[in-house]
Amino acid sequence: GENVEQHPSTLSVQEGDSAVIKCTYSDSASNYFPWYKQELGKGPQLIIDIRSNVGEKKDQRIAVTLNKTAKHFSLHITETQPEDSAVYFCAASPNPPTNFGNEKLTFGTGTRLTIIP
Amino acid sequence: SQTIHQWPATLVQPVGSPLSLECTVEGTSNPNLYWYRQAAGRGLQLLFYSVGIGQISSEVPQNLSASRPQDRQFILSSKKLLLSDSGFYLCASTGRLSFTDTQYFGPGTRLTVL
Numbered sequence: 001g002e003n004v005e006q007h008p009s010t011l012s013v014q015e016g017d018s019a020v021i022k023c024t025y026s027d028s029a030s031n032y033f034p035w036y037k038q039e040l041g042k043g044p045q046l047i048i049d050i051r052s053n054v055g056e057k058k059d060q061r062i063a064v065t066l067n068k069t070a071k072h073f074s075l076h077i078t079e080t081q082p083e084d085s086a087v088y089f090c091a092a093s094p095n096p097p098t099n100f101g102n103e104k105l106t107f108g109t110g111t112r113l114t115i116i117p
Numbered sequence: 118s119q120t121i122h123q124w125p126a127t128l129v130q131p132v133g134s135p136l137s138l139e140c141t142v143e144g145t146s147n148p149n150l151y152w153y154r155q156a157a158g159r160g161l162q163l164l165f166y167s168v169g170i171g172q173i174s175s176e177v178p179q180n181l182s183a184s185r186p187q188d189r190q191f192i193l194s195s196k197k198l199l200l201s202d203s204g205f206y207l208c209a210s211t212g213r214l215s216f217t218d219t220q221y222f223g224p225g226t227r228l229t230v231l
Contacts, residue, residue, distance in 0.1 A: 034219060043121075043207050043222035044161070089161065104151075105220060109160040 002027040004092050006108025013080050014116050021111045023090035024072040030092040033066060033073045034105070038087045047088075048075070077113075085115045119144040121223035123208050129229045136181075136195040138226050140208030143189070150191040151209040151220070152183055161207065167191060203230045 003026040013019045023033075031052035036044035050057045050064045050073065057064050061080075066073040077084055091105040120143040130136060142148055152164040163176045165183035173183050180199050184192045191208055208223040 036222075041225075041227070043225045046219060046221065049219060104163065104166065107161045 002030060002092055002094070002106040004090060004106050004108045006090050006111060008111060009109065010112045010114070012114045012116055015080055015082060017080055019075075019077045019080055019084070019113055019115075021075045021088055021090070021113070022072060023074070023092075023108050024070075025092040025106075026071065027092070027094060028068075028071065029094040030106075032093045033064070034091050034093075035062075035064060035075050036089045036091065038089065038110075040086075044089060080115045082115050082117055085113060087112050119148075119210055119221050121208055121210055121221060123206075123223040123226050125226060126224065127227045127229075129231060130198050131231055132200055133197045136193070136198050136202070136228070138193040138206055138208075138228075140191040140193075140223055141189055142191075142210045145189070145210065147188060149211040150185060151211075152191065152193050153207040153209060153222075155205040155207060155225075157204070165193070198230045200230050203228055 004023055006023045011019055034049035035047050037047045038044040048059050048062050048064050050066050052068055055066055061078045063076040064073060087110045089110050090108040093105045122141045124139055149166060149168050151166045153161045154164055155161050164181060165173055165175055167173050167185045170185055170188055173185060180202060181193060181195050193206060206226045206228060209220050211220045
């Protein structure tokens with residue numbers, strides 16, 4: 001089955017600086033890669049996702065890059081703010097969400113990001 | 118968009134007692150539904166998923182069971198709780214209204230078994 005590794009497990013960044021979280025996956029059939037942000041005591045919230053036909057996707061201060069050859073993808077947060085402090089999870093799935101399929105995500109172990117004011 | 122409700126929000130139960138956690142989904146029909154468990158400071162472990170009423174797949178052997186009595190209702194149960202069942206339980210849903218639907222999570226239930 002799929003195995004997703006995520007690094008680092010903890011990351012402290014000065015406010016205003018950039019943060020980068022990296023994930024690698026093992027199953028070459030994976031083609032959907034979401035990122036979730038989880039604040040303390042809450043459920044994970046999807047912040048951005050990317051599919052295998054795209055190498056990079058950006059949404060304001062958040063960007064995700066994908067290298068299918070190397071089987072790794074990364075989350076980039078620029079101009080970090082205190083509210084970016086949370087645990088971030090990457091995930092991979094061989095099935096993009098469809099009307100017919102059952103997509104199961106394999107999650108990384110999470111990165112605790114702390115923004116230092 | 119989807120809204121996922123879970124209750125209770127927190128629960129403290131003695132070892133050996135039964136458990137019932139409920140999840141309901143609004144804003145979609147015929148979703149795939151999932152139960153995850155998250156131990157303190159750890160990642161997400163998929164416990165069960167369901168592609169339709171009465172259809173349950175278990176990912177890991179354990180003390181828990183799941184049922185889906187209605188299209189948008191997913192229940193996690195146990196007859197006798199163990200200490201190791203403590204954790205943060207998350208329900209998730211994948212809608213089927215469009216090809217761009219993705220997996221959304223509920224607010225979670227924090228279970229403490231004493």
